[in-house]
Amino acid sequence: MTAGTRALLEFDDSYARELPSLCVPWTAAPVPSPELLVLNAELATELGAEPEALTGPEGLALLVGQVPDGVSPVAQAYAGHQFGMYVPRLGDGRALLLGEVPDRHGRRRDVHLKGSGRTPFARGGDGKATVGPMLREYLMGEAMHALGIPTTRALAVVATGEEIARETLLPGAVLARVADSHLRVGTFQYAAATGNPALVRTLADHAIARHHPEAAEAPNPYLEFYRRVIDVQAALVARWMLVGFVHGVMNTDNTTISGETIDYGPCAFMDAYDPATVFSSIDHGRRYAYGNQPLIAQWNLTRLGETLLPLIDENTDAAVEAAIDAVEGFTGRYESDWTAGMAAKLGLDAPDPPLTTDLLALLHAQRVDFTQFFRGLSAGSARDLFLDREAFDAWARRREALLPADRAAVAAGMNRVNPVYIPRNHRVEEALTAAVGGDLAPFRRLLDVLTHPFDERPGLDGYAEPGPAGRYVTYCGT
Numbered sequence: 016m017t018a019g020t021r022a023l024l025e026f027d028d029s030y031a032r033e034l035p036s037l038c039v040p041w042t043a044a045p046v047p048s049p050e051l052l053v054l055n056a057e058l059a060t061e062l063g064a065e066p067e068a069l070t071g072p073e074g075l076a077l078l079v080g081q082v083p084d085g086v087s088p089v090a091q092a093y094a095g096h097q098f099g100m101y102v103p104r105l106g107d108g109r110a111l112l113l114g115e116v117p118d119r120h121g122r123r124r125d126v127h128l129k130g131s132g133r134t135p136f137a138r139g140g141d142g143k144a145t146v147g148p149m150l151r152e153y154l155m156g157e158a159m160h161a162l163g164i165p166t167t168r169a170l171a172v173v174a175t176g177e178e179i180a181r182e183t184l185l186p187g188a189v190l191a192r193v194a195d196s197h198l199r200v201g202t203f204q205y206a207a208a209t210g211n212p213a214l215v216r217t218l219a220d221h222a223i224a225r226h227h228p229e230a231a232e233a234p235n236p237y238l239e240f241y242r243r244v245i246d247v248q249a250a251l252v253a254r255w256m257l258v259g260f261v262h263g264v265m266n267t268d269n270t271t272i273s274g275e276t277i278d279y280g281p282c283a284f285m286d287a288y289d290p291a292t293v294f295s296s297i298d299h300g301r302r303y304a305y306g307n308q309p310l311i312a313q314w315n316l317t318r319l320g321e322t323l324l325p326l327i328d329e330n331t332d333a334a335v336e337a338a339i340d341a342v343e344g345f346t347g348r349y350e351s352d353w354t355a356g357m358a359a360k361l362g363l364d365a366p367d368p369p370l371t372t373d374l375l376a377l378l379h380a381q382r383v384d385f386t387q388f389f390r391g392l393s394a395g396s397a398r399d400l401f402l403d404r405e406a407f408d409a410w411a412r413r414r415e416a417l418l419p420a421d422r423a424a425v426a427a428g429m430n431r432v433n434p435v436y437i438p439r440n441h442r443v444e445e446a447l448t449a450a451v452g453g454d455l456a457p458f459r460r461l462l463d464v465l466t467h468p469f470d471e472r473p474g475l476d477g478y479a480e481p482g483p484a485g486r487y488v489t490y491c492g493t
């Protein structure tokens with residue numbers, strides 16, 4: 016579709032066409048007075064749109080779901096284990112898939128809205144979203160993208176002019192986001208629960224064509240597909256762990272088939288190193304603590320495997336054996352990515368697991384900031400972060416003995432993988448509070464800082480430091 020001569024977005028609808036029983040055609044709620052808060056011009060361009068076209072009236076209408084003829088949004092169905100409990104019917108309660116857009120690299124990308132009104136999956140919810148959490152998703156996704164971590168990305172946040180009832184009245188917003196797809200482990204769970212194996216097969220074929228086309232050539236395409244999803248998820252969670260990211264709500268409906276990070280709700284970055292770190296106000300059992308994330312991802316992938324058993328082998332015992340073997344492969348893939356990533360963070364040519372283990376014990380015991388430590392290590396200031404400096408010195412001598420000779424190259428290499436700037440919790444809160452009050456300047460400043468996480472820039476020291484100690488709590492009621 017075009018607005019005059021300026022390009023908006025060209026939509027396809029392969030999901031709705033191929034999987035009609037896994038979605039419901041639906042229309043976005045009207046928006047009284049849309050006001051663009053932030054547009055991701057770079058991403059818009061990548062999608063073949065002209066940013067200026069998206070900021071005009073037609074573009075703005077599209078970004079809140081008032082679509083032109085020929086575009087048919089759907090609410091997607093999915094199930095999921097939430098905190099370990101199976102919920103048979105979740106789905107897009109307040110979200111819509113507008114369609115798929117081919118990007119400039121020929122990749123098919125979903126354009127999806129959050130906060131676009133109630134759908135048949137809304138259960139008790141109002142179908143709405145508010146400015147703070149939607150800007151939060153924008154910020155966290157861009158920070159992750161800049162760190163090189165696969166993620167959905169926000170295209171825009173549009174304020175709706177409505178007041179939404181939460182604990183107080185809050186300004187409403189619609190988020191437009193882009194993903195390689197919104198296929199989730201929960202999508203497979205929903206399909207499997209219908210009891211129709213042909214539906215799971217159609218879904219798997221759709222997912223293979225979209226994300227893992229090479230699997231179609233394997234002797235057992237569905238087993239190979241499963242292995243590849245395990246692989247991308249193991250790689251993803253290793254990347255999270257290497258930057259101290261805590262997702263916060265790793266339910267199976269928030270676990271993608273593409274291997275992208277999705278659904279930035281109660282997520283946050285850890286300050287002082289502690290595997291038990293949890294931010295979410297509702298995660299009483301610490302199920303989704305920092306240190307549990309690899310195990311939880313593997314648990315979620317086991318739930319995916321269960322849905323694929325009939326496709327893997329007609330003989331159930333053989334299918335189970337093959338699936339277990341595949342999901343056990345998670346550990347090796349995760350460990351090798353983690354140890355290689357840690358070696359790079361420490362400036363070593365080869366992983367040294369005991370050196371890493373001892374370091375983490377030291378960081379934990381002395382409550383050293385995870386991000387500051389690695390950057391301080393290349394800058395020569397890490398020692399100052401420890402109370403017991405001799406303990407650090409003893410560890411540092413062991414590392415020294417392993418370092419390659421060219422120390423300048425070592426430091427430069429470390430600075431390419433160890434960020435200076437991560438979304439510090441107090442900075443995120445400060446920016447969002449100001450934005451909800453109508454002042455977007457702190458948000459824009461923080462977004463700019465987080466978009467260049469590895470480049471130390473003068474005057475930004477305050478963005479590199481942890482906030483005041485004390486437990487930071489995030490809320491799911493987004």
Ligand code: AMP
Pocket residue numbers: 105106107108109110133136137138139140141142143144264269278280493
């Ligand atoms: P999330 O925590 O964003 O992953 O959402 C979990 C489930 O709750 C999904 O099925 C959402 O669509 C649904 N949901 C969350 N908030 C709302 C809301 N305000 N109205 C309707 N459904 C919602």
Ligand code: MG
Pocket residue numbers: 268269278
């Ligand atoms: Mg979700």
